[in-house]
Amino acid sequence: MAEINLRIPGPTPCREEVLEAVARPMMNYRGPEMAELMEELTVNLKRFLDTSRDVLLVTASGTGGLEATIANTISSGDRVLGVNAGVFGRRFCDVAEAFGASLRTIEVDEGLALDPETLKSTLHQEKNCRAVLLTHNETSTAVAHPIEDLCRVVREESDALVFVDAVSSLGAMPLPIDELDIDVVISGSQKAWGVPPGMAMLVLSEKAWKATELATSPRFYFDLRRYRDAQARGTFPFTPALPVIYGLSVALGFMLRETPEGIFTRHARIAARAREGVRSLGLELFADPEHASSTVTAMKVPEGIDESALVALLRTRYHTVYARGQEGLRGKILRLGHLGWVQEPEIDAALRALRSALADLGHRI
């Protein structure tokens, strides 16, 4: 079987060295080997993220990280402001609502970014807002929200906690966590980190830790204080997904050698190339170009092309997996992931495959 060019916005392909680490034998996660590994991991995560805050690792998907964020900081009845600009912004809102938050949602057309002015004027009307839920990179629309401006607006206009879903951006796009004083940042191992799925990462501010003491939402497995306390003892409160931990320690070594700046530049460069390539096929980009994501590119499916036939053809004949549109965008867009361990040749190959598959389906470029 030919190798698959997996071009979805996560899980992302892993380096050979990372997969070798993933297959390491099991260990006692309460023993001294784990304490050593955890020390190395947390030092390197903090160094890569340029944060002085603790970085916690929780066995769950990114959505589990969103749930942990809400469950630890929000009580039923708390006023929460969210943003509906796509599947993942909505999801963050849905999690908060599931935990009883009184939700106000800013609606943003899919493909567009949230305007900081809109956030500002909404916050003026929401004096008792407990938390603002932001998405850095909206994976479903390939939009990168202007996260720095948005975080600053919240800090200037409100005492609310600021949570940033950075699941598909952290490690690929700059996010100065300490400088912006974000209260909780959430990421996932299978995205920019180039590691298999299984662990969510969370970075909490002191203000967020204080909120964990006040919040009355039920939690046990997701009680982040347990992770913080266990980490101080060099372990986890509950058995972690060891293969992901092993892989992450190796991936982080590569990432530190490339440097955060090197990685951010590479992602921006490859994303620009992807967008240019899409346009050169005569396809229309879905996201506002001023707020195009560096980790995923969305394109409209051309008129007259059956999206499911296109996706199947790409996969079976060209060994290339694109991501389909989600929910309301199903059938209307295709998404090309370019995050984590990715270089130009994979993107060029994916675009060549798309050109050929479109031609096979009779589309003229």
Add this chain to the structure above:
Amino acid sequence: MAEINLRIPGPTPCREEVLEAVARPMMNYRGPEMAELMEELTVNLKRFLDTSRDVLLVTASGTGGLEATIANTISSGDRVLGVNAGVFGRRFCDVAEAFGASLRTIEVDEGLALDPETLKSTLHQEKNCRAVLLTHNETSTAVAHPIEDLCRVVREESDALVFVDAVSSLGAMPLPIDELDIDVVISGSQKAWGVPPGMAMLVLSEKAWKATELATSPRFYFDLRRYRDAQARGTFPFTPALPVIYGLSVALGFMLRETPEGIFTRHARIAARAREGVRSLGLELFADPEHASSTVTAMKVPEGIDESALVALLRTRYHTVYARGQEGLRGKILRLGHLGWVQEPEIDAALRALRSALADLGHRI
């Protein structure tokens, strides 16, 4: 470095073939390859467990499985009956209490099993009990509770839901889920399944599914209805820990070839050998021999021996990792894990290592 004989009750060593699978490249978990893999996995899990019920896989540790159980079926204020016979029985109670359950706890001395008569008389006093939380194998004390009798007592005496924490027993010790009509059974990939940690397994009855519609506890990531609905479409609601999924599919093949009965017999035989070996070293078993576990054996640390020195010596000089006592049993017992992919030689080697380490510390046998 010499290979480690990892003899803790999970994570358990994995076969070479399982670790090879664990390192497979990433895939689109929403694509047709996953649908195929999931179909194979669920058919094989149901076959192995001899159940007609759905078996769900959730990215989390076993404790995450306990939390999912409670969050989906229990509402704040519900009366719940639990059993405190060790760390894991207590943990199940703590999770229920975290979700607002009004808890009644049966206290059982550590090392002993819950007497079905005690459960019966307690249930007589608890007419409005919503759920009974049982532990099949109490990993912290190496006690296997008489789970079949206990489940029957609940069914005969009460309308309560029956939940069984089978994290460290399912797949190693018999548990006729459908026949006993257990409402939720929870297991974890890193135990008898011989697969790395990262996925919890849950088996729900129709009655449990009905309870999920009534329960008001907040949940989103742990909302099991999402997993059931996604499974029907051949996928997961949230990105699963792919390495564990890959490993499980291979491990299950081996397990089906060995047959459940073959595996149960092997575990019982090896456990008996472990207990005999411990006694032959002049050490005292911790658990009531009538209710000794087939997956882990606990022994008392002999008078005058420094447990932490013993554990360190075993690890560094004899490359053997025993599990230490947890919480109140720290320093008092050692535990020898024998579940999953284990044969006699590993147990014999672990016992030889223990004999040597004890001798090194001046203990006379």
